[in-house]
Amino acid sequence: MSNPTKLIPTPGQTVGPFYGYALPYAKDRELLAPGSAGSIRLQGTVYDGAGHPVPDAILEIWQADAEGQIPQRTGSLVRDGYTFTGFGRSAVGNTGAFTFTTVNPGPTEPGAAPFISVVVFARGLMNRLFTRVYLPENEAALAADPLLASLEPERRQTLIARRDPDGGLSWDIRLQGDGETVFLDFDGASAGADSAGDASK
């Protein structure tokens, strides 16, 4: 920690295998009712380093509404069917697939590239991973995005969804290996979580 007056964060730990009776809740992945006006499907699969689907991961998304406004309304856990709270949670199924029903987020600032913030938990994953999924349109905004601009083209692509014929978004998460998704560190080099120290065995 660079600033000694700061408190040191509590370590994370794996979500383990038994979150399934605790974290999921009714309509957890339905930020909007499926099929309702303006709703889209965000879908994808979580893969491990061998290219196999990960059947015990759970994802959360957090996003602006279609106008780019950041929701600050309660009710994510007990959805009333009308209030867009911007938060959703989806455990993957046996095939590693997840699905959310949501809206295309609008740009939160004029000209900004719209994205959905994503956090990934899984058995076997020691700590949560943050990432983003960007909408594929508006190439000028994507090109100007500070994060995307800091990435090599092939890595950059891991953060951009594909637009499905039905208007939805497809986006896979690869925890390791070819096409490994870009995962984010918001705290600078101090986290020491992934590669610091001597990893020799």
Add this chain to the structure above:
Amino acid sequence: MPEEINLEIFNADPITEDVSDAAPDAPTKAATKAVPALDTAAESQQILNDEMNALGDAYARARQNGAPAETQPRLDYAPYRSSILRHPTKSLHHADPETIELYSPAFGHMDVHALEADLTIQHNGEPLGERILVSGRVLDGDGRPVAGQLVEIWQANSAGRYIHKRDQHPAPLDPNFTGVGRCITGADGSYSFTTIKPGAYPWKNHLNAWRPAHIHFSLFGQEFTQRIVTQMYFPGDALFALDPIYQSIVDQDARDRLVATYNHDQTKPEWALAYNWDIVLTGSKRTWTENEALGAEGDDHE
């Protein structure tokens, strides 16, 4: 939380390494007190201890040579075998949080009923085990209370059994204990749960692997970048040194931050023991308004 727990809606994902290898659809063997056959081909605790000790020694040497303290678990920690194919091999990419990431979803009493913080009253009878209070505060990295935010917990029962249908450890389920709780933090960042002390349980990382007793915690901050899921442990557990999940945090000071403190002053006399555990999230990246810094009411602010 549903009154009736529907086992079919529980996470139906196949768990291969972490649970007993009894067939999921096998008839219950409780009556015969069957013990699962040991997988003698599995690696021994000694092999795991050697690996964990080598990683710990290397960290100690690195520290002596001036390496910074590691405050989080290693994503690449091979003694937890399931992590081998599930950790990113590329460094996390630094990003400055933007807009949406500088805010957190809002939760309130619309989302969580006050009774959900008591895991001992969710059924008709008293759960078996040692009744405990677990309380503390959620703070951000600047020491500010995280007010009005969601805390979720889940845990095994006092016999070391989760109600999850893929948990095939042949320890008894408790019809009076589900092991799931939620609360919304108070204006001072405080949370408090009433529960029973969970038991240790075996898993399939290696032969005769046992998890130290723990409670899973899921926490939100005032910014989405502060989101964490972690585990709280109990002081003095003899299994700490043997557990690759706890040991994935290679720094002892950092490990200690996951261990609750027994607090006799907070016990309910002749009714429940008490543990304290404060949680510190990462530092704030946002410039706070005065109202936010004072602490939100934590309810349905729109």
